[in-house]
Every structure is written in C-alpha cells, then in structure tokens.
Ligand SMILES: Cc1cc2nc3c(=O)[nH]c(=O)nc-3n(C[C@H](O)[C@H](O)[C@H](O)COP(=O)(O)OP(=O)(O)OC[C@H]3O[C@@H](n4cnc5c(N)ncnc54)[C@H](O)[C@@H]3O)c2cc1C
C-alpha cells in the first residue's frame with residue numbers, strides 16, 4: 001500500500017476482531033472477543049468490526065453482529081478454507097493497510113498465536129500476547145488496579161486523557177502482572193486468552209442489522225509455502241472446561257491409586273453436573289489428556305465451583321482457576337498453597353473424603 | 367545443510383519468585399535455566415543431525431553470562447554457538463528481538479537447505495512471538511506448535527498441534543519451526559561433551575558486527591526501538607484466606623455442603 005506507515009497514528013480508527021473459523025464454525029472465543037471489543041469501541045466512540053476469513057463463510061457474519069459487531073468484513077477464497085500462515089497473513093495485512101484499524105484483537109489460540117506475530121512483524125507494530133484484561137479508559141483501568149493489584153493507585157500519577165489500549169497479562173509464570181502499551185505504532189495488537197472475557201448476551205436485532213461487506217481477496221497459490229496434508233480431529237470428545245459451571249480437578253495427589261482417584265473425581269463431577277480438570281502434573285504423567293489441563297499453559301476457567309483434589313496450588317495452576325466463584329480444596333498437607341486461594345478447605349486424604357462428598361452431593365440433588 | 371537453534375536463558379519461574387517493591391522481578395535472586403521448549407528444539411536438531419550429518423548452531427541473545435548456557439548446549443552436542451550481546455540490544459521487546467536475531471542469522475548465512483528451530487515460547491514472557499517474527503523478517507515459511515518432524519531432503523513434514531487435534535503440514539526449507547515439549551525428551555550432556563565443549567567455536571556478535579544489516583537501526587532495536595512498552599507491572603493482592611473446615615472427615619464434608627446449599631451454589 002503506497003504511503004502506509006504504522007506511525008501515522010491519527011490515520012487509524014476502529015476496533016477490529018480477527019474472527020477465526022474452523023471447518024466453517026465460529027468458536028466461542030470469537031464471541032468473547034467481539035463482546036470485549038464492543039466495550040473498547042464504545043469507550044473510544046468508534047466502530048467495532050469483525051474480520052472473517054474463510055471459504056463460503058459469509059452466512060456466519062450475522063452471528064458476530066448478534067454479539068456486538070457493527071460491521072463484518074468477509075474475505076472468501078477456496079485458499080482460505082484451511083488456515084495457513086502465509087495466506088491468512090497476506091489477507092489480514094492487506095486489509096489492515098487499506099482500512100487502518102487502531103486496535104486489532106486475536107484469540108490466543110493455536111491459530112491466533114501463529115498469525116498475530118507474523119502480521120505484527122509485517123505491519124511494523126507491537127503485539128501483546130495472551131492478554132487477560134484490556135482497557136482504554138484510564139478511570140476504568142484505575143478501578144481495575146484498585147481491585148486487582150497491590151499498587152497504591154492514589155500515590156501514582158496518571159494521564160487521564162490517555163487513549164492507548166492498556167493490555168494486561170501475566171508474566172513470569174504468573175508471578176507478576178504487566179500492563180503493556182503500544183504508544184507509537186498502529187494498529188495496537190493483542191492476542192486475548194480464551195475463556196477470560198465475558199460473552200455478551202445475543203441480540204437478534206443487532207444480528208439482523210449488522211453491515212456485511214465482502215472484500216476482494218488477492219491471493220495466489222504461490223503465496224502459500226506450506227501444504228496442509230491432513231487435518232486430524234481428536235475422535236474422543238474433548239472436555240468443555242471453559243463452558244462448565246462445576247469443575248472437579250485432580251492433581252498428583254491421586255498418584256497412590258490413579259484409577260480410583262479419577263473414578264472418584266468423575267463420580268463427584270457427575271453428581272454435581274460438572275466435568276474433570278487436571279493439574280499439569282497429571283497431564284505430564286499421562287493420566288488424563290491435555291485438554292483437561294487448567295493453568296498458565298492449560299485453560300483459564302471461571303466456573304461457579306472449582307474443586308481441587310490433591311493439587312498443591314502452584315502459581316501456574318492458580319493462574320488458570322483463581323477467578324472461580326467458589327474454590328474448594330482437599331489436600332492432606334495443611335501447608336499446601338492451594339489453601340491460600342481456596343474459599344473452603346478440607347485437610348485430609350482425598351480417597352476418604354471424596355466418597356463422602358459424592359454421598360452428600362447425591363443427597364442434596366435428590 | 368545446517369540447523370540453527372534459537373535458545374534463551376530464562377529465570378526458573380517454577381519455584382518461589384522474589385518481586386521488588388516497585389513490581390519488577392528480582393532477577394538476581396533467581397537461578398537461570400535454558401528455556402524448556404528450546405531444549406526440545408535442540409534435541410530435535412541433534413536427532414536430525416544423527417540422521418543427515420548436518421551442522422547444528424545454537425544462537426542466543428542475552429548477557430555475557432548466557433555463555434554458560436551455550437557451553438551446556440555445546441556439551442549436549444551442538445557444533446557451534448553464537449552469543450548476540452551488546453548494550454544497544456538491551457530492553458528489546460519481541461519485535462526488536464526478532465529483528466536482531468534475524469540479522470544474526472543472516473550473518474551466519476541462511477542457505478536453501480537450512481532449518482531454524484525455536485521453542486514455542488519462553489517461560490519468562492510466554493509470548494510465543496519471537497519465532498514467527500524471525501520467520502517474517504527472514505521471509506521464510508513457519509510452522510508453529512510442532513510435535514513431530516520428519517526430514518526428506520528439502521521437504522519437512524510437521525505435526526502441528528491444534529486444540530482439538532493436529533494438522534500434518536509439509537514445508538520446504540529454508541523454514542522456521544517452533545517446538546513444543548511433546549516433540550521429544552531432551553538428552554543430557556555427556557562427559558565427553560563437557561570435556562570438549564569449550565574447544566568448539568563460540569562466536570560473539572556485538573552491535574558492530576551486525577550494524578550493517580538493514581534490520582539493525584537504532585530506532586528498531588533495543589528499548590528505544592521496541593513498539594511495546596511496559597506501562598505498569600504489579601502483583602495481585604493476596605486473596606483473603608478462606609475457611610478451613612475442621613472436624614472429622616464426615617463433619618467437614620457436611621459443613622461444606624451445608625454452606626454450598628445455603629449460598630445456592632448447588
Ligand atoms: C512454565 C510452566 C508452566 C506451567 N503451567 C502449568 C499449568 O498450566 N497448570 C498446572 O497445573 N501446572 C503448571 N505448571 C506446573 C506447576 O508448577 C506444578 O508443578 C503443578 O501444578 C503441580 O501439580 P500438582 O499440584 O498436581 O502436583 P504436586 O505439586 O505434586 O501436588 C500434589 C498435592 O497433592 C497432595 N496430596 C498427595 N496425596 C494426597 C491425598 N491422598 N489426598 C489429598 N491430597 C494429597 C499433596 O499434599 C500435594 O499438595 C507449570 C510449570 C511451569 C514451569
């Protein structure tokens with residue numbers, strides 16, 4: 001694009017969300033991002049745009065409107081059916097250079113985290129990874145700090161007119177939180193952790209009135225340097241940790257009888273209408289598949305009830321579950337750090353306590 | 367053919383971590399390790415070397431003290447090492463870091479048969495951005511989240527993990543792959559390796575040696591050239607300690623369910 005420069009900040013306007021489709025389906029992450037994008041767009045007084053790439057995908061655009069998008073830009077080509085880094089990077093960067101959004105959000109998924117850095121490098125702008133909180137309005141940011149940090153907010157000075165996107169994320173394995181800004185370049189880009197932003201309620205009226213715009217895509221087979229030989233979907237049903245209200249998670253504490261430990265957790269989850277989560281130790285041992293892992297390198301969850309059985313509560317685990325409404329911990333070590341985050345703790349052997357919990361849960365339900 | 371492995375020395379965040387009152391990390395108080403995913407990248411390179419007899423070069427950007435890490439990686443079996451080190455490079459974010467490493471790779475010389483391996487992400491920042499950004503700066507294809515590699519001449523087949531399965535992807539060299547821990551089990555240093563590591567070439571690239579590359583401009587590297595800045599860093603407040611339910615196992619469980627029912631949580 002002639003004359004495009006990422007430093008001409010005033011040329012850039014609008015909040016964009018890259019909307020990810022797989023096999024023509026939109027995942028929940030898109031709706032979380034659109035909902036969050038809506039808030040940012042309102043704070044800035046600008047349009048919220050969904051950018052949707054795929055093949056024969058236009059009919060999905062209204063759904064994005066329903067969660068808050070004002071406009072959906074659709075880029076369709078058979079070469080965009082499966083995700084490839086090269087094709088998607090080219091199309092996203094071409095549209096960004098033409099239309100110049102000030103903010104561009106991606107889901108921090110295996111696609112978003114492949115695509116966003118490549119685009120940021122090409123567009124010469126900054127990118128913040130795996131954000132868990134976003135603000136434009138300084139007042140809202142200060143409110144967030146008061147609640148979620150040990151900073152003495154009143155003793156520091158802030159520019160109340162600052163319109164930069166403030167992107168907050170855990171760093172150093174969750175030991176620290178950092179707020180990152182990208183003041184000199186646009187668009188300001190970030191990937192956002194799935195499961196963290198709240199999805200808005202669906203608005204039929206907005207879904208009908210969203211502006212859907214098809215763009216011409218300039219792409220040739222030579223642009224794509226990788227070949228997707230096959231896409232293999234896990235045949236086992238994946239656990240829906242993020243969408244579940246009750247999670248019963250197991251840790252290395254089940255090691256003396258792994259089978260029995262998992263069976264007990266399953267029974268308790270069944271009795272409470274929940275699903276099974278796990279610490280990384282359990283996944284590393286191969287006792288449960290990766291999709292069960294909660295934490296920094298696993299999923300971020302915020303269920304109503306999180307029950308941690310035999311989990312020590314390492315900071316990396318806490319990073320994924322500390323925002324649960326009610327945390328219950330069963331651990332035989334009184335000094336386990338999990339008791340510092342738990343709302344209710346029971347010190348004891350999970351193999352004798354969980355059967356009692358199952359009994360109680362069943363009694364209450366009936 | 368050669369394989370360039372990008373490895374970073376990182377603070378070991380698995381243990382207790384000291385935070386300064388101003389919300390920054392007290393790095394001096396923490397032991398350092400080679401970033402775990404980068405160990406998988408080196409292991410993958412060494413296995414391809416066993417198969418094809420290619421050369422393996424490890425590259426890091428960091429302080430002089432990162433020499434120690436490079437010696438360990440040489441002792442594991444890498445053939446050569448490069449340390450990119452200079453005050454001008456300090457404070458770089460992922461964008462600036464990838465420009466500098468890309469320039470260093472060009473200086474080493476990237477040929478048509480070559481592969482660059484990175485870890486998926488470094489545990490200090492967990493960004494997973496440097497790999498793809500190096501690939502973009504060098505204008506070569508990338509495959510991320512790689513859990514399996516097979517090499518057939520210039521064709522590389524990769525198993526790329528997704529949330530709900532995987533893709534098999536074929537790519538031609540030169541290319542960049544980012545490796546995850548599922549890829550392999552890194553080997554240990556051997557006694558022979560330890561004895562020989564300081565005889566292997568370890569080159570230092572400073573600002574002077576890279577400055578002629580167009581990627582290296584004062585306003586695109588280091589703290590000044592980084593598009594992103596830290597606005598604030600802080601620690602989360604300690605959550606008020608919850609209630610320990612006392613009594614026999616049965617009493618504790620009954621109390622718990624009493625509370626849950628009362629709060630309409632179940
Ligand atoms: C970069 C990095 C990323 C990481 N990401 C994650 C992540 O995403 N998620 C994650 O979970 N971890 C993660 N970890 C690992 C994390 O640091 C811990 O090692 C892990 O969470 C420990 O799992 P655990 O609590 O199950 O095991 P342990 O720490 O071994 O704890 C087991 C607990 O079980 C208790 N116990 C034993 N027997 C019983 C019994 N019979 N009844 C009751 N209690 C019992 C013990 O007292 C102990 O507290 C990460 C680490 C690193 C370095």
Ligand SMILES: Nc1ncnc2c1ncn2[C@@H]1O[C@H](COP(=O)(O)O)[C@@H](O)[C@H]1O
Nearest residue numbers: 372373427484485487488493494495496
């Ligand atoms: N300073 C560095 N020196 C060498 N390699 C690096 C450096 N920083 C990042 N990398 C590589 O890029 C990968 C991703 O790092 P990051 O984007 O920081 O999460 C790492 O696993 C390394 O392979």
